[in-house]
Amino acid sequence: MLQMVADFYLWLFAFDDAYCDEGALSNDPGGLCLETSRILRAAEVPMCTGSNRYADALANISRRLDSTATGVQHARWREALRSYFHFQSWEAEYRRRRETPPLEEYVVARLQSGAVKVCFTLLDIADGYELPADEFETPLMRALIETACAVIDWDNDIASYTKEAQRGHDTINLRDIFVQEYELDGDGALSEALRMRDHVLARFLQLSAVYTGTSEYTRRYIRSLGHWIRGNLDWQNSTKRYGTTHPIVGQRTLPVTGPLRIESIAWWWDDALTR
Structure with missing residues (x-):
């Protein structure tokens, strides 16, 4: 398998x-x-x-x-x-x-274009169980999957930036979008991208902690999402594929604040998800 x-x-x-x-x-x-x-x-x-x-x-x-x-x-x-x-x-x-696509549009498209959601569909298969449909389709699980996807995809944007800038000609990347929309220089755009991924990672951890479902399979699935975030980070910081010049180093204390000012993903911070 x-x-x-x-x-x-x-x-x-x-x-x-x-x-x-x-x-x-x-x-x-x-x-x-x-x-x-x-x-x-x-x-x-x-x-x-x-x-x-x-x-x-x-x-x-x-x-x-x-x-x-x-x-x-x-x-x-x-x-x-x-x-x-x-x-x-x-x-x-x-x-x-x-x-360069606008940020509002990009964050939604990136949830799909990075293929992470496809990979997530194999987590329970590889582990020998099936995530129950009634728990897979809940808003909380959807938010957990989307926040995990966002962190991984944005980490990839940061890690792969040098490779893609040297070999391609597009600006479909979180850093380039911040340069355009926020009129930041390269370092400022990188800092903003890291700040945003830390913000969403904090929300993923918060949502993971409040899960109260009864299914052990769902708890295993949520743990696997966290392992994917960590494993992907370790891999892309060391792989020769990207030749990363800016290894991603997480913060010891992550911000747990209100939603990012991006309408299409603001629902990740809906209070109903943590009740």
């Missing part, structure tokens, strides 16, 4: 490098949409192969999921994968325009 998960992670990196950041379709939203629709079909119906090697590899992973995951779990993975592909075309459109 762990081998299948590792193979899918490797597939994501290969697909990202070939299509999303630097590939021929990286600034062609229509062409990328056509290509990802063909690849997605291999995940939905793994007997339908032959589009290309990425489709064939994804079909292989989908077949392996068929034999290890429940129907509900497999459906969650496919749905998250569909959203991931959709937002690759969103990014390609901004590359085509040579524009």
